[in-house]
Amino acid sequence: MTSALERLRPGGAPAPDRFDRRLVVPMVLGSILNPINSSMIAVALIPIGAALGAPPSQTAWLVSGLYLATAIGQPVVGRLVDLVGARPLFLAGATLIGVGGLLGALAPSIGVLVLARVLLGLGTCAGYPAAMTMIRGEADRTGRDSPAGILTVLAVSTQTVAVIGPTLGGFLIGVGGWRLTFTVNVPLALACLVLGALYLPRPRRTGPAGLRAVVRAVDPTGVALFVVTLVSLLLFLTHLRADLWWLVALTVVAGAALTWWELRAPLPFLDLRLLGGNRPLLATYARALLAAITSYALLYGYTQWLEEGRGLSSQVAGLVLLPVFGTAILVSSATGRRPEIRGKLVVGAVGQVVVAALLLLLDAGSGVGALVVLALLAGVPQGLTNLANQNAVYAQADPDRLGSSAGLMRTFFYLGAIAASAANGIVFRDGATTAGMHELAVVMLVASGLFLVLTLADKSLGRTTLRSGSSPAAAGR
Template sequence: MTAALQRLSPHAAPAPDRFDRRLVAPMILGAILNPINSSMIAVALIPIGIALGAPPSQTAWLVSGLYLATAIGQPVVGRLVDLYGARRLFLVGATLIGVGGLVGALAPSIGVLVLARVLLGLGTCAGYPAAMTLIRGEAGRTGQESPAGILTVLAVSTQTVAVIGPTLGGFLIGAGGWRATFTVNVPLALACLVLGALYLPRAAAAGGGVRAVARAVDPVGIALFVATLVALLLFLTHLSADLWWLVAVTVVAGAALAWWELRTPAPFLDLRLLGGNGPLLATYGRSYLAAITSYALLYGYTQWLEEGRGLSPQVAGLVLLPIFGAGIVVSTVTGRRSEIRGKLVVGAFSQVLVAVLLLFVGGGSAIWFLLALAVLAGVPQGLNNLANQNAVYFQADAERLGSSAGLMRTFFYLGAITASAANGIVFRDGATTPGVHELAVVMIVASGLFLVLTLADRSLARVRPGSPPAAAGR
């Protein structure tokens, strides 16, 4: 009993050759807060619109606001994690989550509610980069460069939350109204603050004064990065010929970002380092392409099931459930295996096959066929995200793992927003069967490029647990 209490003590020294299991709870809780807030809102949009008198064009900002904040904030917060340690940013992020939840619970208007979602998006940016940095730190402390088990737990937990998020949101709305989907963030944030304060290791204090901190953070680079992404994401979110000027802003801001980052001594985005790390850039490309296929299926196929196939929302949800269930099973079974390239190849072929099969769905498609397609779609869901996550862990520079992991999430959200834009184009006349066939073509192109990029990347054969981080694939 005494030994067990010592192991649970926040001040007890972890075993020198084993992962500190006290870190698991704050890591997982921090990492799942973003997907849980992303998925819960889906069932709250209609009651929010009714309660606040907001049309769909306004409630849509509750989704895009969090995506914009997260896509921009992940690499920025990840860089701060690299510089100042996971603990500080984790606790600051948890505080923002609590504030965002409270603002949402009391919001009198749709504008304030969008602000709450932006705060939630920024707050949840710290969870994933912090988790990846903590895993790398534990690998260095224990001397064991094979954290496949904990990386799998991280991937499976976020996938699981994606499954239960809408269900949890529906339960909260039934119990306390739509404001409960915001209020729930307050106790979750408090739990993060307690667990983070108790168990996350302290980093060395940063010195050198305000000027030294500014040089290390590169505020000019961050500002140009934010300007570039905001313009690009706003254009992708609201595709319109009237917004052509956003493309011009993106190009100008992007060129200024590249010019500045190549000349500043401590860049936010080390373009020379990124340019010399082809395998990492390829992983970012795969993350972007995988998100296009995954989110096109998740949102577009779901709309077609209800409008084109005529299923009720409840039955459509049940038809989609095997995607997530199969994904969780595949991740769990294959998570400890080291063949990253093999996982990506199987996932790539599965994506292509799913997209091709979508060409054959119609208003009279049998339920068994739709269920079989969903099970097959779960294979890349379980393989690609896990393999890309593991690849970044081993390909990224050790001193920039937080920002590298955050940048991968940025590419993922860019893919999600691209998929959303594609859905809007192909479903211009409603979620019809011809529309879903057009969406299948988009998915075939994205998944085909994913397959080509995977087969052409021979460095993946050298990326596996046990290989030196940041050297794999170089």
């Protein structure tokens, strides 16, 4: 796909050797809507359940619905971004976000609210793959293959900013109730539509023959098998009941069919031959999954314990978590321009182990000061691991498939988030008690320990850096 970033945009052409700064605001705004919506709901589950008379088993679908939509949609939308460009997918996603936000604000029942969350999940799928593709396009246009500053901004604005979600959610609930956590998406979606229409590069026009080629390249059969495999797996992880064994069987059968098809398809949706030959990228996906288990167990489980086990209000619980956001921003900003990736991952993994161990020391009588200190420490791995994993994907992925590779990384990330959500449901089966929180800390210790071992064992990380003047795709090989 030729870079449309070379075309003129409002205000004239960008400087030939500098990143087009007009792309930054829509790129960041589109990217933050998914992590904000995935985390903001954490402090809204209890008031939503009380208002709509929905038990925890039903409000849990507000989390799972967005996760399912996002985990499935990210690589599919990312592949479309690779093929037709960022602009049309970005604008379509913004439209869905606006519809989902409005539907949630007016929802009369928990079922309609879950539908609104699914629409938000699908709508926010485009932001991150589009941003990664635009960064690659600008690197090609300017000849600067290591836009570390822009990648840092993206990391801060996606995974790191997710931590502010509970704080923002608590503020919105205090101002106008839980429906405001949905309504806020409407003006944000309008801003994305305006900025995207003004500044995102226009793709080349595609005629009927070109559209048919795009459809073939998307690989509808591969996408369908991928959806069945992932939905059955995620439904099982969400519920974890013995009577749902057939979902595991369906996952295995659909996964085998997906593998068989993708190894033979002329234009596969998931190029398994390419992925199989790119072990560093597969290891990055595994690290993203493990890191997400610990990160989201803290985000959701610890937040629930702060409200029920520790007895804090939604607003105060959000404020207690705010230092995670501040520390993560500082850490990402301070280390973002450093090219090495391995060191960030090692320190991040050790930080997750330490935070999980400290959770075992907390109880219902722990002072607010201790809670704030833990939040400060949790910000260190939050700022390092997300940045490092993102940069690793940028360095290791095939440039022609960067959008789908970035989307697939987010799929693994959300698999970890769903695993964390399932663990929350198990350990908090009798409420968000201190004993349950300690059980969750053990789960976090196992996940973060595996993350550390995998990082130390991956020798390719010593060669994976963002190097100026070289092909990023080759840097990780």
